[in-house]
Amino acid sequence: MKVGDKVGNKKGLNSRRQRIITEMRDNPNIATSELHQILGISETAVENNLTFLKENGYVEKIGSKKTGYWKVLDEAYKHGTIDTAQKICIRREKKVRKIPVEPR
Numbered sequence: 001m002k003v004g005d006k007v008g009n010k011k012g013l014n015s016r017r018q019r020i021i022t023e024m025r026d027n028p029n030i031a032t033s034e035l036h037q038i039l040g041i042s043e044t045a046v047e048n049n050l051t052f053l054k055e056n057g058y059v060e061k062i063g064s065k066k067t068g069y070w071k072v073l074d075e076a077y078k079h080g081t082i083d084t085a086q087k088i089c090i091r092r093e094k095k096v097r098k099i100p101v102e103p104r
Contacts (some may be wrong), residue, residue, distance in 0.1 A: 013058070016039065016041070016049060017049055017052065017053060017058075019038075019039060020035060020039070020046075020049055020050070020053065021053070021058060021059065021072055023035060023038060024059060024070040024072055025072050028069040028070045028071065029069050029070075030070065032046050032047060032050070035050075057073060058072070058073060059071065059072055059073065060073060
């Protein structure tokens with residue numbers, strides 16, 4: 001997070017990124033090369049989209065590149081309804097826990 005970023009302000013997902021998340025839910029072990037084939041885009045484009053999804057808290061890579069898997073993070077976390085301090089706490093603990101969230 002950079003100075004000046006709004007707390008809880010998430011960038012939305014375009015259809016390609018939504019499709020990547022869907023593929024990860026269906027197959028958490030999916031490889032970049034498989035996403036490249038499924039989506040019909042370059043591996044560089046896939047990697048750029050994965051970087052966006054990781055940096056914006058939508059997905060997390062668990063384990064190594066070869067034997068790891070993708071974890072799609074929970075809905076409240078993805079849609080920006082948890083504040084920044086709680087996100088940092090979750091990242092530090094390396095687990096997602098239930099946090100009461102007041103409706104906006």
